[in-house]
Amino acid sequence: MVERLDAEARAALARELPGWSPVEGRDAIARSFRFADFGEAWGFMARVALLAEKQDHHPEWFNVWNRVDITLTTHDAGGLSARDVALAKAIDRLLG
Amino acid sequence: MVERLDAEARAALARELPGWSPVEGRDAIARSFRFADFGEAWGFMARVALLAEKQDHHPEWFNVWNRVDITLTTHDAGGLSARDVALAKAIDRLLG
Numbered sequence: 001m002v003e004r005l006d007a008e009a010r011a012a013l014a015r016e017l018p019g020w021s022p023v024e025g026r027d028a029i030a031r032s033f034r035f036a037d038f039g040e041a042w043g044f045m046a047r048v049a050l051l052a053e054k055q056d057h058h059p060e061w062f063n064v065w066n067r068v069d070i071t072l073t074t075h076d077a078g079g080l081s082a083r084d085v086a087l088a089k090a091i092d093r094l095l096g
Numbered sequence: 097m098v099e100r101l102d103a104e105a106r107a108a109l110a111r112e113l114p115g116w117s118p119v120e121g122r123d124a125i126a127r128s129f130r131f132a133d134f135g136e137a138w139g140f141m142a143r144v145a146l147l148a149e150k151q152d153h154h155p156e157w158f159n160v161w162n163r164v165d166i167t168l169t170t171h172d173a174g175g176l177s178a179r180d181v182a183l184a185k186a187i188d189r190l191l192g
Contacts, residue, residue, distance in 0.1 A: 038148065058134050062156070062158045063157055
């Protein structure tokens with residue numbers, strides 16, 4: 001069983017993941033990414049897909065052309081867990 | 097300039113693309129696909145990405161785990177065009 005983030009971990013989110021925002025009405029975080037074109041967006045998605053498989057934790061995501069919107073939450077926990085923080089940090093590292 | 101589908105082409109949609117449904121409030125069609133797991137869903141998405149680049153026409157799509165929701169419309173035409181029909185047919189062919 002995966003545990004939801006405690007108050008201390010939640011308080012640290014804004015500092016640790018400044019690019020990510022809380023999702024209204026859900027215990028989730030989201031970030032929108034823009035690229036030069038579909039090829040670059042897809043390349044980014046392919047790297048995120050590998051991270052997701054490696055971490056055995058998968059995003060909810062939407063793509064249209066050069067835009068990729070990623071939402072992270074942990075269905076098994078019913079909300080945000082350390083898995084989301086780990087995946088968000090790994091995604092951020094892809095962008096250098 | 098890409099032209100929107102005429103009445104005849106629209107009337108043929110239900111017959112030609114039975115798996116696709118009109119999107120409420122938009123001139124678009126959508127289809128939801130389910131797979132065994134994320135790896136299979138991703139493999140499908142990779143094939144759709146190649147089709148999209150080849151046809152220079154890209155989907156709006158959403159994925160979570162084994163589910164892929166694809167919406168097709170032609171932004172340049174302000175609605176459905178022959179490009180959407182061609183991409184939808186090619187996507188359907190991927191599934192055999």
